[in-house]
Amino acid sequence: MEAIAGIGKAGLLSSAAATLGMRLLRKRGKGGAGAAVLGAAAAVAWFTRERGAPGAIQAVLFDLDGTLVDSNDFHVQAWDAAFREGGHVVPVEAIRGQIGKGGDMLVPALLPHTTKHQQEALAERQGEIFKSRYRAKVKPFPGATALLQQVHDDGRQVILASSANQGDVDHYRRLLGAEKLVDATTSTDDVSTSKPAGDIFAAALAKAKVDPAAALVIGDTPYDVEAAAKCGIAAVAVRSGGFSEEVLRGSGAIALYDDVAALLGGYGASPITRRA
Structure with a gap:
């Protein structure tokens, strides 16, 4: 877990993620608004680093297919x-x-x-x-909604960040009964390139207005982990999507769980609750 400490040192990864986020927003004709959003996020990230903030996770970016729902x-x-x-x-x-x-x-x-x-x-x-x-x-995995509830109740943002289209994302949000738990969503409708490119997670960072070091990805494929790494975000992997431990660890996952129920069961000691 120490591997995720210090990801945002000196703001280098924050700048990279902000640049990528701006490119995405410009593609969608939202460059002006994006500059304000990302600029504010960068200022907050700089201020908290300078103040010696403990580095708690502020936003959890959840993949959907294979992670929260059995699809x-x-x-x-x-x-x-x-x-x-x-x-x-x-x-x-x-x-x-x-x-x-x-x-x-x-x-x-x-x-x-x-x-x-x-x-x-x-x-x-x-x-x-x-x-x-x-x-x-398609059905939710056991413990999926309860995990979203736990993250929400802890005051962390819950972001759904999927390679699915927005229609599927909205369907799954209703299926999970998570309408009041989810702070924002990103899908292939928001970007021009899906995972393992970093676009979806970069868009999620822009919406959450957090530094990469204050975010954590939960996913079930090596493509989730690779996409997260391109944005400077650490990733936890679950085996519920069918990929092996060897593949998931090889892609760079910092922790591995059988499924979201196991992650919920070990929540207190998980990377979600870590502090740098």
């Missing part, structure tokens, strides 16, 4: 169906190994010779299949 296998099935409809046979295990990425990153990884138009069409079709056939079958 990864359904996404695999939806991708398999979309690929087959498009005349592509991709091994199911290969698809499973890419779950956690958005369609913009997953399709070219599996079908590198397809055109941009074909990739977008496949991703759109997967979303349609998932929504019509599988989304209603």
Whole structure:
């Protein structure tokens, strides 16, 4: 856990995250507002460092699929169906190994010779299949809502930061009964590039108005951990998404739990409650 201490030293990572956040906001025509938000966040981060603040986690950025809700296998099935409809046979295990990425990153990884138009069409079709056939079958993992409640009750921001589209994020927020617990959400609708790029977490930092050292990511795939690292955020991994301990630790996770119920059970000693 000591590995996460000092991440924000001298404000270097804060500046990098702010720059990335500004690029994202400019893409969406919100550069002016973004400058004010990120500038204020940077000022707060500098002030707390100068005052010797203890470095408590202020915002927890939660992935959704495979972390809070049991949906990864359904996404695999939806991708398999979309690929087959498009005349592509991709091994199911290969698809499973890419779950956690958005369609913009997953399709070219599996079908590198397809055109941009074909990739977008496949991703759109997967979303349609998932929504019509599988989304209603998705259930929250045990302990998911209780963990969000605990983080909220402790005065920390709860941010949902997912490679899903905003429609799915809103559906899961209702499914979790977390409308009053969630402070903000980010999705592929907010950015141009999904995980493992850092865009989604950079957008989440901008919305939470916190320094990377004051944030923590909870995710189930190596792509969550990699995306967090690109923003200077430490990440805790859960095995509920199907990735092995070796893969998750190899990606740089600072701590590993079987699932969110196990994280809730060990909450008091978890990185969420750490102080630098």
